[in-house]
Structures are given as C-alpha cells and as structure tokens.
Amino acid sequence: MADDPRDIPALFSQVPDGLFGPLASPNRRHHWRLLYQLYQDRFGPDAPLPPSVGFLRREIVADLERFLLTDDPWEAEEGEAPEASLPARANALYERFRTAGWLRQERIGAREMVSMPPMVARLLGMLTEFIERGPAFLGAKVKSIELQLQQVVAGHAEGDTLDEAADQARQLLSFVAATSVQVREVMTELAREESTASFARALFERYVSKLFVGDYADLHSADHPLARRASILAMVHEIAHSQIRDRLRDWYRQRLTDGDEARAELRLQRALRRLEEIDRIDEYLDRLEADIRLANRRAVAFLDYRLRAPDKLDVLVDRAIRAVLAAPEGVLRLPVAPGGLLHEGRLRPPRQLSAQIERSANPERIATPEQLARMSLLRQMKRARLVLPEDLQRYVGKHLQAGSVDSAALPIQTIADLRAFQTLLTLGIRGGKAGVLRPGDPLRNMLKGFRVELLPDTRTDNGHLAVPRFIVHRQGKAA
Template sequence: MLFRHLPDEIFQALSGSNRALIEAVLTDLAEVFYDHAEDPIKDKSTIIESIEDTLHKVDTFSWHEDHKESFDSPKTIHDYALRIYHRLVNTGWLVEEQELYRVSVLMTPQISMLLRSLVEISRHGKRNYGATVLSILSNLEAVAKHPTERGVTLRQSAEASRDFSAHLNQILLGIRSLQRELFASRDPKVIVAGFFDLFVEGILIADYKTIKTSNNPFRFRRQILELTQEFLSDTDTLNKVAQCYVDQQLISLEEAQVMVEKDCRDIIQTFSNIEQRLERIDEYRYRLEKRAADTARYMDNSRPGLANKVAGIISDVAKFEHLPVLKNVFGSRFVGASSAAQPMKRREPPPPRVMTPSEVSADAIKLRDLQRRFHEARQVTVPKMQTYLERQMQADKSKHILDFTIESVEDFVCFDHLRYIGSLGVSAKKLEDSFEIHFTNQYLDVHEFVECREFNVVRRSKASA
C-alpha cells in the first residue's frame, strides 16, 4: 500500500493553515533536489537558504499556530525559514543526517517520487503529441530493421501509446466535467473565464489545431499500424523481439512472448480507434465553445440581467409536469422590444495613469545580503582553513592554541574546525600533509570565546622544505 512507504504525518504540512507557504517551499525545493548535475545530499544551510529565497518571492505571508510548538513566533525571514524547515523535517519530507559537524539533508526515494508527482500535477499543461507519434514510429522502424538489438524499444512505444490513450481519456472526462460545471452556472463571467482558463489553457492539446490539417500529428497512423501488425504476423521477428525482452528483463521466453503480443495489441488498439475518440472530444469541444461564444455575445448585446431572468424563468417552468400555455406573450415584458440589442455607447478613452513598478525595499535587500554573507561566513572550506593557517603560522614552525587570533566569523569557524582536520576527507589531504595537530588532555578557555582541548599546530618538515 501507499502509506506503508510514507510517514504517517506526511500530509499534515499540506493540510494546515500554512499550506500555501509549505506548497511554495516544496515546489522550489523540488528543483533543488532534482538538479541532476549536483549531489542529491544537500547541506542544511543550502536548504534553509533556498527556503529564504522562496519566502522573498512571496508577497505577503503570516504564520498560523496550528498547535503549540517549542519555537517562538517567527519575526524575520530567517525565523520563517527555520520554522518551515523544522515542519518539513518533523512531517517526514526532509531527512537530516549528521556527520561530525556537518548536517546533511536529503529526501527518501519514496518522498522524492511523491513530490515529483505532485509538482507534475500542479504544472499540468497542454501536451504536444506530434513528437510523441514520431518517436513511436521511429522506435517501431528501428525494431523492424534490428529486432535483436532494438527490440526493447517496442516496450517504450507501447508505454507511450498507453500514456497517450490515457491522456485522451483525461481530456474527454475533463471536458465533460467542465461542461457540466459551466452549464450549471448562471454568471456569464464565470462561464467565459472558466472556458479560457480551464479548457484552453489546461485541457486542450497544444497541437489540436493541426489535427484537421494535412500536417496533423497522426498522419503516420497507417505506418504505425502496418508495422505493428507485421510484428504479430511474422513469427521470426516476434521471437527475436521476445528474446530481446528475455535478455533485458531476465524473464522466460513464454512470458516475453506474451508481453510482446500485449504491447503490439495495445499500440494497435490505441491507433485504431483514435478517430472515434477524437470525434467525441471534438463534439464536446464544440458544445463548450458554442456555450462560451453565446454567453459572450449575449453579454454585449442583451439587456443587463436578462440572461439571469430568462434562466430563472426556465428553472421555474421546469418544476411543472406540463408546460403552461401563455395566452398573451406580448403582455409579459421579459421578451420584447425593450430586450432587443441596443447600439453600443461611445466609449471614452480612460484617463492616463502613471505606472510605477513595485520594487523591493532597500532595507529588505540589505538584510538579505547580510544574511547571505553570514551563511557564507559559516561555511567551512579547505581553502578558507588553509588561508587561515598560513596567515596565523606565517614563518613559525609551531604555534600554541592561545597564540591564534579570532577576528571575524570566518576566523572563528576555521579555528573551531582545526581539531577536525583529520576528519575532513580527501579534500583536506593537502592540509594534513602541511600541518599536524598535537593534542593534550587539558581544556582551555580561548579568548573567552570557546572552550576546547589544548593543542599545538606543527608545520611538517616536507611542507617547510
């Protein structure tokens, strides 16, 4: 089951009163974790910085206390970022791993797949199937020429066909539900706005206009059907493709043959009845477009409020088992000369208005730069530590802990991590070859700043040579 692989509290963050902020943060974190060119395990500071960047893009936000927590109410961007970060960790979206001084953050595979699916649902848009049909045709031609080497691409063609068929069903069901929703509305603005926002931008296929032209994306349907039917009729090709399935998926030859036949029949079924399904979609599309066009026309040509009055009268008439007979139509003024279209009045041009772009205040930019600078100062890197050691050691061969100076945040971070040079990994090999740390069992208070074990830094001989 689904929740056997997910934490029990996974959806608590998206069900509270702060779900708008959490949703914006998760959408941006998806791009951070989906960067294929970088390590999927991120530093904690990187994640918090990404959350702060998201909050900077949000116009207005406020935190609602869903339940009592051990944190104070957030007052700054950094406080908001920490609160959201802890909420994501507590609900299971993020996982912390600590190795000595470093805290890493990652997503489990199940959570990553869930977030990817949610982001794809929220960003659903129009699809272009011209490239999809061409890729199916190219894969089938490759299988026909090289069934032993390229036979596995038949599986990809079948998956693309099934996905295409499922999307056509989604379009059909989406148009039906949208038509039912808009037809039930009496507000012309809702009808017209819903038509353009929900249908034109969300449901319609991107290359829908080319379906009725000679350059339509389904002009290769005949070649696809012929190639697929040849695979089923040619026993030799079918066996070679099945053998390729056996080698790739490590299954028996009988199972591979059944799988190949099923993939071929799915492709044939998808492209055989595509015309009937597109006709049904076109029929529903026509009804929806006609309703939107009539509504837009009557919004301009009819007397204000007439559409609602007529709709109310029709609703009242529908309550009778037998339609009432009107003896005098002209006596009722809901349809008459006064309801005819009137010429549009001359519209006066709107007065000029000065457009002033909204800008982020200088104080907010300054605060953001200071926060970013502080995060950069806290990051520990081998070049920073090498520069700090060279500046402190100078020409000395050894130096006591109390002789080191701490003049900035970078100096304190580097000084605090001198004790862990041996644990910094391969990147710190150059420091280990140049310097050596000798510890004692005594603890000292260094500059009334930090208390740690006494040690001496000794420059190795090969480094001085």
C-alpha cells in the same frame, strides 16, 4: 487478457509509507509551497549541483527560515502571526519532512548531512511537471512512437523501447479521453458565472488556453503525423508475426521475468495490444470534436443570451403588461387548482435545525497589538542582518564606481551596510585560501561581477570594525 498481478508495481516499496502525510494534512497547501521551494533551490534540475554527501542540516533549516521570513503562508492565510519563534517553526517543519521521508538525514563524522532520496526527488519532479503542463501536441507523441518502433524493427532497440512506445500510445488515448471529460466539466462550471465579463474571461483562460490541443487544427491534414498511424500498425503487425517477436520475448524473459516464458509472453502481448489500440484514436477524436462543438454552441448561445436579453427584456415586459390589460377576464385564469395560491398549506414546512454542539476545546489565543508589533520588529531585525546575493550586489554596485574600491572607502551607515561589509571581508578571507570556496558554496554564488582581494599585512579601522584591509575589484559587467 488481464495483466499478471505480479507485474503490478508496488508503490510503497519505492517511496516511504508516510510520504504523503504532509500533502494530506490540513496545511497541505503550505507544505507543498515549502517542498516546491526546496526542490527548486536545492534538489531540482534547475538548482546548482548538490554535494555528493548532501547539505548541512543547518543550511536546509536556514532555507526554511528564509522562506517563512520572506513569505509566511500561515500568517498570510490566518491573518495572525504564529506564536512559535521562527527557528522553532523551521525546525518543526524540517522534522516533519524528514519523518515523512521527503528528506534523508545522515551523520558523516560530526556533521548531519541532508539529501533527498532519488525516488522522492523523481516523484516531486513528476508532480511539478504535472502542474506546469500546458496544452499537448499529439503530433509529437505520434512521431515519438513511430521512431521507437522503427528502432525495434531494425534491431537497434529491444523490449524497453517497445514498452516505452506502448506506454506513450496508452497515454495518448488517455489524454484525448480525459480532454473530452474536462471540456464538459469546464462548460458546466462556466454556466455558473454570473456576469458576461467573468464568463468570457473564464472561457478563454480555462477552456481555450489550458485544455485545447496545441495542434488540434492540423489533426486531419495529410502531413500531420497522426495520418501515419497506418505505418505504426504495420510495424506492430510485423513485430507480432515475425522473428522479431521471438527476439523480444527472449529479452523479456531474460531481463524482466526471471526466465518465466509465460510471463514474458504476457508482457509482450500487453505492449503489442496497447500499440494496436492507437487505431481507435479516430473514435476518441470524434467524441472530442463532438464535445468541443457542443461546448462552442453553448458558449455562443450563452454569450448571445447575455448580450441580447437585457435589451429585449423591457420590451417583452411592456408587451406582456399591455396584453394582460387588453385580454378578456376568462383568458387570464391560471391553470392551477382552486384555493389560495399562497395558502400556508401549500408552503413547504420549515426546516428544523439541530442544536449546535457546544465546543469544549481550548479557546484560541489572540495576539495583542504589542505582541504583533514585537514579532514584526523581530522579522525586520532578522531581515536587516540577512545578506542575500542581491543585497551584496546592491551595496557593491553603489560604491564600486571605478575599477576597484578600498575597504577604507566603503561607508557604513546602517546595519545592512555593516553586514554587507562583514560578508565582503569573509569572501576575502575564504577566497584567499585554496579550495575553500568550492562549487556549490552559497558564498561563491555572491561573487557576481566582482572579486575580493585580501591584504593581510595592512588593516582597516572604520570606527565599527578593525579588520584586515581588502580591495573589491570589478570583474566583467558592473555589479
């Protein structure tokens, strides 16, 4: 029975229409790298808790500038530095992501705050999980399905748990079916490898490590969770033929179908049907085992041929030459028609190539060596003035030998030292005010292993700056 069309979720009612524009453009790989970095550093689960109102726009643009400064994918791929300045490129990329819907900008007072919509962040998290996913363990999925059905049968869970178990059952079968197809595709690609070393390396890197089911060797053992699918089917039968069915149908009617009894029954039947399909897991596993056995035989035969053929090839050629020299003249006739074997009439006519269309686009501008040198110098200048947490820790750790060091004892020999000294002064000034260095502040992340105490009544003059005196104290482990 087909699902109700009204139950088909609408994708673009949840995400913006142009969301996939940057990922479908010619520079999609570069855009993905920048989005992945922003998600990991600002909006992902591993990033610090973002402010409730979002980040300042200039902070996000500064992140994009830093990514381009340290690792510019456009320059790495094309071999040339882009003509636009670094701030202009970062602002253009920010506007591209904001227009597509990956970032949301709001004005709060006089400030422009940036955040990532929850549905977009969830989609980006799913894409990241899809990329980083390794070999699956079928036993864990079966255990999860069984535990959820036990909760439903005991009355401790409702239709949402039943839907989750049904989705996991469908994903389990889809994964096994997809693995069979991937095994066949990978073996077809491996057959194109030219050398034995590259074939063996690709076999273990792609076939064994990425496609192999983690608990494949234990699938048919007595204590494997897959052996308890009979218990899962028994609970599904109990749900379908007891008062539990009425309770779940009422839950679907009240929570998902707006009181529509027929649609609630269809949703319940779909969930039960998906759970009942787990009985077909043996069929999928048998096909997977047949594909794996075939792939193993092909791999062994290929390696055996590659390892043995060069040794016997000279012997076979010599044997063929001796047989031709010793054979009678009539035996050496080829089974071909009369006439010249390599006559021009037997050859395939040459392929006629169409004339190339002359391009009328503007010629590409090639940067001169002077322009390349200037841009390289500009990047080095900006990097020397950029203070990262590791730069500050390196400067403090070099001069903080005892428990503390006075600002007058901090030498300034390079631009990087001057910027590190200014950053320490900023930490001392802002750290002396209550509530200034809040959690999530980028400056707060630089205070690792030390703290800065400001002495406003005295001053330090090191020949470059005349500033309030401060003292850097060691805190915990050495910086």
